[in-house]
Amino acid sequence: MTAKTRIMAVAMIATGLLSLASPSLAHKLHEKGAAVAVANAPLWVTPSRDWNQLSGRIGKYAETWTLDGGQLNDVTFYGGIPAGESLVRERSKKHDPLPKFTAETLLIEVPELVERTYRAFKGIGTFSLISTDPAPFLGKDGVRFTYEYTDDDELTRKGEARAAIIGGKLYMMTFDAPRLNYFGKTIADYRALADSATLR
Amino acid sequence: MxxxxxxxxxxxxxxxxxxxxAAPALPPxxxxxxxxxxxxxxxxxxxxxxxxxxxxxxxxxxxxxxxxxxxxxxxxxxxxxxxxxxxxxxxxxxxxxxxxxxxxxxxxxxxxxxxxxxxxxxxxxxxxxxxxxxxxxxxxxxxxxxxxxxxxxxxxxxxxxxxxxxxxxxxxxxxxxxxxxxxxxxxxxxxxxxxxxxxxxxxxxxxxxxxxxxxxxxxxxxxxxxxxxxxxxxxxxxxxxxxxxxxxxxxxxxxxxxxxxxxxxxRDAGADRYRAALAPWLPLFLEDQIKLNDFGASDYLIQSLAQSDWTAPLWFARGELYRSRGAQRDLVNAAEFYAQAIAADGSMADAYRGLGLSLVKTGRRSEGAQALRTYLEKKPGASDASMILMMLPKEGTGN
Structure with missing residues (x-):
């Protein structure tokens, strides 16, 4: 065995090991027009164009979709967060707890809950709620709010979200994208997706 | 070997x-x-x-x-x-x-x-x-x-x-x-x-x-x-x-x-001068702190800042902090802190908002609605005005 063939053999074994691990990390394609349940909840959406589901989950009740990549447009579904739970997974329940959704949380306080979660999770100071308006979501009274923040990649992102509290659980869809180009380019796709959402 | x-x-x-x-000495x-x-x-x-x-x-x-x-x-x-x-x-x-x-x-x-x-x-x-x-x-x-x-x-x-x-x-x-x-x-x-x-x-x-x-x-x-x-x-x-x-x-x-x-x-430590210089930024920095979800540290900070004087922004921040933790006793305390903020500075619209929400959540709905109305009067263009308006009982229906 020459040095070259030995290197190639090692490389092949390494590739084999990597490919064994990869299927569990696969992302998923959701095709246009096919209704699908999201976030392990009876929350159904019918995409009006193809979307990618990212395999990583930021929380037990969350699922993330994207068009160009999570940093560029991120739609996160929160499917029925029960009272006493945080929106996303806590880094440390003891040392770094996140704010919780509670049975007493009012609809008008949901934007504040999102703000405090973003600030505490990312450790940032620049987050501002821009508007909060009543808007139906999943056929119930809901809230639609918009926000803007800059985290440590120093790219200012805009966000829009819709939420409703149904049966004591919080259902929400957020859309985050860089203010530069991506937010304006893909906000219509997010709104179409949010309009298609139903609770079955 | x-x-x-x-x-x-x-x-x-x-x-x-x-x-x-062996490195040669350099100028400072x-x-x-x-x-x-x-x-x-x-x-x-x-x-x-x-x-x-x-x-x-x-x-x-x-x-x-x-x-x-x-x-x-x-x-x-x-x-x-x-x-x-x-x-x-x-x-x-x-x-x-x-x-x-x-x-x-x-x-x-x-x-x-x-x-x-x-x-x-x-x-x-x-x-x-x-x-x-x-x-x-x-x-x-x-x-x-x-x-x-x-x-x-x-x-x-x-x-x-x-x-x-x-x-x-x-x-x-x-x-x-x-x-x-x-x-x-x-x-x-x-x-x-x-x-x-x-x-x-x-x-x-x-x-x-x-x-x-x-x-x-x-x-x-x-x-x-x-x-x-x-x-x-x-x-x-x-x-x-x-x-x-x-x-x-x-x-x-x-x-x-x-x-x-x-x-x-x-010697003079310049506490008054420092407070005066930071005053324009204090409400914003306090907001950034209390929204980090670190109740103990934030409450300690507010209280230590208030050692010389409890100002309206400090009362307001404490109200926001307690309301965000959200236990019933916190909400009662929060309502009290917002009231203190309003007593110190009656033009603070956001304190009326916090007061109203805290009162509504502790069952004092009519008082809460009154505070929320005052919030809208003081800040008609508030970003959440339409949402607050929806929370108010219609005039004359009594609910």
Whole structure:
């Protein structure tokens, strides 16, 4: 065995090991027009164009979709967060707890809950709620709010979200994208997706 | 063979030590328009220059000329007018307790640390410490020591591979641990040196040098309050972790207290001047802090800021903090704090909002609705006006 063939053999074994691990990390394609349940909840959406589901989950009740990549447009579904739970997974329940959704949380306080979660999770100071308006979501009274923040990649992102509290659980869809180009380019796709959402 | 390895390693260590000792004396980095000397310093400064260019256009920098001028003045009052011109101060909006100074004179002060100073003297203590790093060229020296340490390890790995026995392998692992341990300790010693330099500036300045120790006492009290509220055990302020970048808070507070000139304790610390300078930014920095979900630390901070006077922004912040934790008793307290804020400053619309929401959630719906109405009257263009309007009972329906 020459040095070259030995290197190639090692490389092949390494590739084999990597490919064994990869299927569990696969992302998923959701095709246009096919209704699908999201976030392990009876929350159904019918995409009006193809979307990618990212395999990583930021929380037990969350699922993330994207068009160009999570940093560029991120739609996160929160499917029925029960009272006493945080929106996303806590880094440390003891040392770094996140704010919780509670049975007493009012609809008008949901934007504040999102703000405090973003600030505490990312450790940032620049987050501002821009508007909060009543808007139906999943056929119930809901809230639609918009926000803007800059985290440590120093790219200012805009966000829009819709939420409703149904049966004591919080259902929400957020859309985050860089203010530069991506937010304006893909906000219509997010709104179409949010309009298609139903609770079955 | 093993003996040869040991001898070569010892020889290498000697050579490295000699190289470090033979460096010629350089002018201080604050002297005139100092230019970096030698390939390492030139390289480091270039990197830092690029970094500063990014920082200068960053959206996280607070561009308030008045505040920056004030901070520069305190730096000058602390380290002396002959030195302070070498520093360029940037205030970064980030709610963490941090400040830093790069080798090329870029000084970053995070908004979180500004919230924690009680007076100009404490601010001066931290600025003096950071300036101490700059004056001692600590980044450059640390870089060189890291390079020497890792060089030594790389060569030792080559030599150890020549004699692959169990003992050599174990010796190499020991050497690795000891080199890494030394690098971390070296970093902590630099912090100690900067502390000593910082306090020597304060001793010579118009400020009471005891402020340095006081600042760390406050930080420890805040950490304790944070741990208590989270149900954690009391933090140990004397323990040094293997990888710790700084000496423990307890040691710093004790050393700084010892180094402070005892006769200087009666000097004016400038608490009123500091409060006045920070006043325009206080509500924003407080908001950034209370939304971090650290109840104990935030409540401690608000109370320590209120030691001299409970102002409307402090009452309001405390109301927001308690309302965000949201237990029923918190909401009752929050309503009381908002009421105090309104009593201190009746034009504070957001205090009516907080009051209204707290009252509604504690079952006092009609009073809550009244407060929310006042909120809308005072801030008709509020971003959540339509949502609040929906919460109000229709006139005349009685519900």
């Amino acid at each position: 093993r003996r040869i390895v040991a001898r070569v390693a010892a020889g290498l260590a000697c050579l490295l030590a000699q190289a470090a000792a 980095p604050y002297a005139g328009a100092y230019q970096p000397q030698g390939v390492d310093e030139i390289g480091l400064w270039r990197e830092m220059d690029e970094d500063e260019q990014r920082l200068a256009s960053s959206s996280l920098v607070i561009r308030d000329e008045k505040l920056t001028r004030y901070l520069t003045k305190i730096l000058c009052d602390t380290v002396g007018a002959d030195r302070c011109n070498s520093a360029r101060i940037y205030v970064v909006r980030e709610p963490t307790v941090n400040a830093s100074m790069a080798p090329n004179g870029t000084m970053r002060i995070f908004s979180g640390i500004l919230l924690r100073f009680q007076n100009e003297a404490q601010l001066g203590a931290v600025l003096g410490h950071e300036f101490g790093h700059f004056e001692g060229r600590h980044s450059l020296v640390h870089f060189k020591s890291r390079r020497q340490g890792t060089d030594l390890l790389a060569w030792a790995a080559v030599l150890a591979s020549l004699a692959p026995s169990y003992d050599v392998r174990r010796s190499y692992q020991d050497l690795k641990l000891s080199v890494y341990g030394n690098l971390y300790r070296f970093g902590r010693d630099q912090e100690r040196e900067a502390d000593a330099l910082g306090i020597s500036y304060l001793n010579r300045s118009q400020f009471p040098p005891q402020a340095g120790s006081q600042f760390w006492q406050n930080i420890m009290a805040e950490f304790e309050a944070s741990a208590r509220a989270r149900g954690l055990k009391k933090p140990n302020f004397e323990r040094i972790a293997f990888t710790a970048s700084h000496p423990p808070h307890g040691e710093r507070a004790a050393t700084l207290a010892k180094l402070a000139l005892p006769d200087a304790a009666a």
